[in-house]
Amino acid sequence: MDVPLYLRPRVEPPLASLLGAVPFLHSLVDSLGSPLNVLLPESVAANAERFRAVYRRHHLAGRVYFAHKANRSSALVRRLAAEEPAAVGVDVASLEELRHALSCGFTGDRVMATGPKDPGFLWLAARVGATVNLDSLRELEQLAGLVREHGLSRVDVLARLSGFESAAGHGGGAGTRMLSRRSRFGTPAQDVEALLTAVERHADAVELTGLSYHLDTTGLEEKGRALEQCVLLMDRCRARGLAPRAVDIGGGFGVGYVADAEEWQRWTTALSEAVLGGRPPLTWRGHGYGLRNEGGTVRGSVALYPGHRPDAGPGYLDELLSLPAPVLGRGPGALLLEHLHDLHIEPGRSLVDQCGLSLARVLDVRRTGEDSDPYLVRLGMNAGDVSLEEHGVLVDPVLLPRGEPERDDKDDRDHKGDEGPVGVHLVGNLCLEADLITRRLVFLPRLPRAGDLLAFVNTAGYAMDFHAHHAQRQPLARTVAVEKEGDVWRWCLDEDYWPITHPGGKPA
Secondary structure, three states, rough: OOOOOOOOOOOOOOHHHHOOOHHHHHHHHHHHHOOEEOEEEEEEOOOOOOHHHHHHHHOOOOOOOHHHOOOOOOHHHHHHOOOOOOOEEEEEEHHHHHHHHOOOOOOHHEEEEEEOHHHHHHHHHHHOOOEEEEEEEEEEEHHHHHHHHOOOOEEEEEEEOOOOOOOHHHHOOOOOEEEEOOOOEEEEEEHHHHHHHHHHOOOOOEEEEEEOOOOOOOOOOHHHHHHHHHHHHHHHHHHHOOOOOEOOOOOOOOOOEEEEEEEEEHHHHHHHHHOOOOOOOHHHHOOOOOOOOOEEEEEEEOOOOOOOOOOOOOHHHHHHOOOOOOOOOOOOOHHHHOOOOEEOOOOOHHOOOEEEEEEEEEEEEEEEEOOOOEEEEEEEOOOOOOOOOOHEEEOOOOEEEOOOOOOOHHHHHHHOOOOOEEEEEEEOOOOOOEOOOEEEEEEEEEOOOOOEEEEOOOOOOOOOOOOOOOHHHHHOOOOEEEEEEEEEEEEEHHHOOOEOOOOOOOOO
16 A cells, blocks of 8 residues: 555544543553553543534524434433523433433423324423423324323424425425425425424414424535525414424534645545555445446445535534525524524534543454564454444544553564554444444554554444444443643542542532
8 A cells, every 4th residue: 555545533622632542542442452442531521512602693582402312421411411501402202311311400491392103202291391392293192192092291203304405496386396305204394384283283282382393414505595485484373373483403423533624635635546446445345335347437325424624513513603604695593593592402413512522442463364464453342332433434543552561472473563644444343244343444643452452432312322232241341530730640440430429529
């Protein structure tokens, strides 16, 4: 390989400081095993404040709801529960997430229940006074029936919409075209009248407090148009005597994983060249991440998360609110302000940006075949423990050496020439050919040795525990919360963290 194709991670304080505490991280893995998840609860609070700063910049009210499904941690949820109640809530998408949020200190009025819901989920959400983000007309009927049958208080609801029409088609004319892709969630915007009629019919059981949407896209224009359509639909609600006051625009604000835009561009270009056979393969068995070679032409579309994103998280929200609105003549932020609508958001990945890492011990390093073939590096984790690729995220791990152990002659022969950049395949601890930590060739500054650690950075959003499992009875990663006090790092188990104490048990 002429030039190592690095995809080095974006690392910001305090995560950068934690990565520098190599002996501390080794001591954690020595004590608690590999794999190990490490979280920074204070960072999630700092991220919430960055989102709130965007609200203040646009003079908007509303609430930031953490999308709980991004991480199973108790420490993160407990830390957010300690934030200003009017500013931060939690979005739960299952009965168990709801129970967990309540046990971590959230009161029902700070909870948004989203996603498809069974009767038990609906009953508990209504019972504790959570806002129910309705997924369908049938769900509304189910909720209203539960409220009446069990004598519950009237429930605040939002109507989740999808499949918005463009402005050209507003009003149902012949020029109608769909603005956003359809989703299997929510009520199509074209059916909103039937939904509003049902809300009026069940006025004794529910109160419509807003409209919502979540678009599975990074496209700013598409999201801006959907927000504009929600504002128009809010006017129609008011004309019917309803009084919604909030627009919930969901999540999808994104994270920038790769630090260098040129590295990302260079790697994606090289992937196309490798698919065409113009350079050595960059992946295990020629995997193309959605690209394929058809007669010397690259076909397909790359199924990867955009690794380098200059505007993500709060910056993406700010850009969305500042967009021009070609139909109503004002940007989304100005529209919300002029109509006195609150703005709710449901960030998951972006709210836990830079909040944690996953550690794995190097168990074995060996050749795959000929001396020219890449090394296989076997780790004390499997693909379910750090599912970056499952979400299309490509980023290099950080090598944390154990130190300089004594080595015998055989060890020297095995690692001859290992002090420079080297491409390796990272494989897991399962007895499965498919257990690859990453299907691409990962470049590291030197060849790892058994006992070293690899730190997968920024895994708190969906990659840390979203796909974790007990396959072959391999251990699940334990999770710890850490905090720096002066020059010393303190830690405690995730389940033992409370915002009224520092890691280590000292009063806050």
